[in-house]
Amino acid sequence: MKRSVLIAAGLAVAIVVWMASGHFSSGTDSTASQEASATSAPASAGSAPSLATEVTLKHYQAQDLAITRTWQGEVVPVQTFNLRLQTSGTVKMRHHEKGDTVRAGDPILTLDPADRLARKAQAEAELALRRQTLEANRALFKRGLLSDTQLKTDEALLAAAEAALEQINRELDYTVLRAPRDGVLTALTAEPGEAHVSGESVGTLIVTSPIRVTFGIPQQEIRQIRTGQAVEVKLADDTHLAGAITWIAPQAHDAMRTFEAEADIPVTEPVKLGQSATVTVKLGTVKAHKLSGALLNLAADGGLYVKAADSQNRVIRYPVELVQADPDGFWVSGLPEDVDLIVIGQGFVSAGDTVKPRRQAEPAT
Template identity: 35%
Template sequence: MFSQVSKRPWLIAVAISVLLLLWLLSGSLFKAQKTASADQPVVEQGLAKVEIQWLEAQPMQRQHVVQGQVEAWRRVELRAQISASVLRLDRDKGQPVEQGELLLSLSPDDRSAQVVRSEAEVRQRETDVDSARRLHERKLFSANELLRLDSELAKARAELATARLHLRNTRIEAPFAGVYDARQVELGDFVQAGQSLLTLVDIRQLKVSAQIAQQQVTQLTLGQPVRVQLLDGRELAGELHFIAAAADPDSRSFRIEVRVDNPERLRLAGASATLHIQTGEAMAHRLSPALLSLDAAGRHGVKWVNQQQRVEFTPVALISVDNQGAWVSGLPPRVALITLGQGFVEPGQQVLSQLANEGS
């Protein structure tokens, strides 16, 4: 037999390969069994053994974090009130302007002459009425005729006011201090009443608008401090100055606006920002999100061990989550949180608990 095998060396190689394969498989099986047993809770005296960690409630600042849009505090599009030609560009776009400053002039045409004619008409009517009143006092002028002259005087005064308004509308002035942001016409253009002429924005203050969920809006009050974080990392201090009285019918969220001072008139309008709204201090526990589980009703909660060494499940409210952990509320002030084996025990079950660092 041995001589036959020695004559066939390939049989020896096959035999060695089979033995090696069986040895590797036996090692993998042993490792798999060892790993599987590590995932299962250790049982002592018929009770599952779990690891716990004592957690104390800590004060933390509650806050809502929402995405918002930076807007100019005021933005107005100035339009022509009359039909005329652009006579003069008194200021150029992109410049800061003060309230009442002349920005653009339209051609007066015959409007100045119309004001002169209307003023003369008013003076004539006033003279007629004064004379009629003196005659009426002497019983030489009827009351009806005096009433007619008073009516004509009122009409002349109204026409004068209209003529003056039309003349004044040839001067396009800034209704508030701001930045001359855009111009839609050029020198010599003929514009119609209602046509857009230029845009003025006020960026001495900014407003950051956002939508906040209906579950969170009850925690907001006007005047709350808000931290505004820009995309480039800069932060601005603001305060909540507007909360919508009704929710958006589509999103069921409420519009809020935060007022931010901008004394340097930084060009931030139109940018995105993140709002950090402080809603007061609360006692909460900080833990790993991996320790959160769901009960039969689908509520988030954690499992812990009470003084009788029984498992408790307490639903919690998630306050905030970051890459360091999660803040939750709803737990007792001091709790023995199950950190290992919580997936294999149920509420009400008797267990043996051990501090997480005792077994190391």
């Protein structure tokens, strides 16, 4: 029995020693594993370094840009005349028809002058009689045979006869209706044989040269515009003309917030009125770059900027201001005269990043 107790005690000691040996061995392996992992981590990072982003650059150079403002307008006549008779009578002849082009002073229609010619003959006879009477009475007055009152009466009668003849001659002139200015007859209603009264409208004439273009100037641009400024006008029929601003309204339109304006345009050939027109005014010349809208970025403060690369291949951010918008691009200011802008890949880089640039191939010539 003593022997069996000794065997059991020996086995217990052996088990304890074995367990203790296994515990310390496991701890040593764990520490070694952690050290190996820590040692291998830098090696892994060093084996895959970060690469610079590839971008495409395009060289831009500033150009002289004529600053312009453009508005849409309409061609209207400078002046429209309502043709009215200045005396009564019966139409004897029409010298022109609706649609005819006339010159200032050309006869348009004539009233029958017969009754006025008869009255003119009477007035001329009366005037001749008054002159003879006054001449004879002056001789009598010098001889003391005629009173001063009678002589003054004869002088007054002569003046009245002269005025009557002048009135008849004026009425005879009025029997011919003449064009007040060069233009086109757009209406002529009086027909031969018809009786008309003084002041009656019998037609319309519009002045065709110069023409007038009416347009609206937005309130944001009104400070840049003044009367006398030269304008270029392109009509709907592709006619190109030049003129000057002649009038700007002192008050903006309540609803549109635009100022009505007019420009008079001299023309040598007839222009169809009522057609639309594009009015352009040049404000000066500045240095600017023309860019695609895809290159413009919106900053947090609402401004615009573009991305470029410097000589160290680092991304630079340039704030720009919009100068003018064209159908095929945007003109901006704020860039160096010569600059390399990122045209491909700009969405993947930020200011200060290092990039791997390549040049955009120039188009073949």
